[in-house]
Amino acid sequence: MSTPLPPRLLAFDLDGTLILEAGLVVPEATRAALKRLKRAGVKTAIITGRDQPPPGVLDAAQPEAVATSNGGRIDIGGELHQELRFSESELSAVLAHQLGEARVIAFTSRAVYIDVPPGLPAPVWLSRREHHPLSEVPVHEVIKVGFYHPEVGRWRDTLRGEYGHLVYTGAQDPYPEFLTVTPAGADKGAALSVIAEQLGIPMPQVMVFGDSDNDEAMFAVAGRAVQVGRLPLLERYAHARVEGPEVLGAYLHALADELEAEGRAPRKPQMQR
Numbered sequence: 001m002s003t004p005l006p007p008r009l010l011a012f013d014l015d016g017t018l019i020l021e022a023g024l025v026v027p028e029a030t031r032a033a034l035k036r037l038k039r040a041g042v043k044t045a046i047i048t049g050r051d052q053p054p055p056g057v058l059d060a061a062q063p064e065a066v067a068t069s070n071g072g073r074i075d076i077g078g079e080l081h082q083e084l085r086f087s088e089s090e091l092s093a094v095l096a097h098q099l100g101e102a103r104v105i106a107f108t109s110r111a112v113y114i115d116v117p118p119g120l121p122a123p124v125w126l127s128r129r130e131h132h133p134l135s136e137v138p139v140h141e142v143i144k145v146g147f148y149h150p151e152v153g154r155w156r157d158t159l160r161g162e163y164g165h166l167v168y169t170g171a172q173d174p175y176p177e178f179l180t181v182t183p184a185g186a187d188k189g190a191a192l193s194v195i196a197e198q199l200g201i202p203m204p205q206v207m208v209f210g211d212s213d214n215d216e217a218m219f220a221v222a223g224r225a226v227q228v229g230r231l232p233l234l235e236r237y238a239h240a241r242v243e244g245p246e247v248l249g250a251y252l253h254a255l256a257d258e259l260e261a262e263g264r265a266p267r268k269p270q271m272q273r
Contacts, residue, residue: 004224006259007042009201011192011218012061013210014048016174017228019057020245022125026060029249034061036256040263045195047071047188049169049180049214051107051144064199069107069144070169070214071191072182076198083109084183088139093163094181095134095145102149106137113137120148145181152179169214174231180214189217209248210234226251 012018019026026034034044045065046053051073053066065076074082086094097104101117115134116122147155153171156179160168165184170176188210196206204223208215211228219225219237227238228248235241242251 005205007207008205009043009045009196009199011045011047011208013215014050014053016211017209017245024054025056027245027249030252031060033249033252033256038062040256040259043199047191047218065195067191070180070182070186071188072143072186074191074194083143084186086142086183090163091139091142097155099149099151099155102147104134105146106134106142107144108138108141147179148177150177152177172213174212187217188214189221192218193221
């Protein structure tokens, strides 16, 4: 078996991977390891289902690229590279759900639009965001729609019958009551491919970290995949596994040790021709 090439790009999911679920900050050990890896010349990317990464995460990771909304929006070097949106007919079909008392959130690059039926709680993070009623959503700007309901799997299967080209994540472990729908091409694997190409890094030298079903697409295309947690869906792709965000820092420090040792090792003299 050939020795894997040293990674030049590390791509991280956020919730349950780089940070605790619904967290806002990167653990200190992970933050310190990321600094060492950056000094060793390794680039980083954030690829998340969130529509906005927390500022503290960006400060810790110093990413060259950020893909949000499961890859629907990609920023590279601080500049917008790609933003995929639903067509009017696609969005109309997605929002015409048959779930009864579901909580529905549509995301644009500027704000969120939410429908919370009476008696259901609004998400706690909503108070920190610009938000409006779902009825006011600008139909040509939506990049992601999320549903919260015990039967979201049924709605996913119904939509797939006519709109199989859209991307569906969730509605299974670890999020059986949450479904995300994004436009065609808006998945983490496609986003990772775009980012690696734009940064000039071959996929065998890309290492990804994730814990959830929406990470499967990037696990399938990356050179190396590190599973965080124990989701069975990801096990067949994983080259390594860590238990959770709390111990990811130790893994990254060990990786930094390897890269620093390689950098200190004397180079073999080239054969004169």
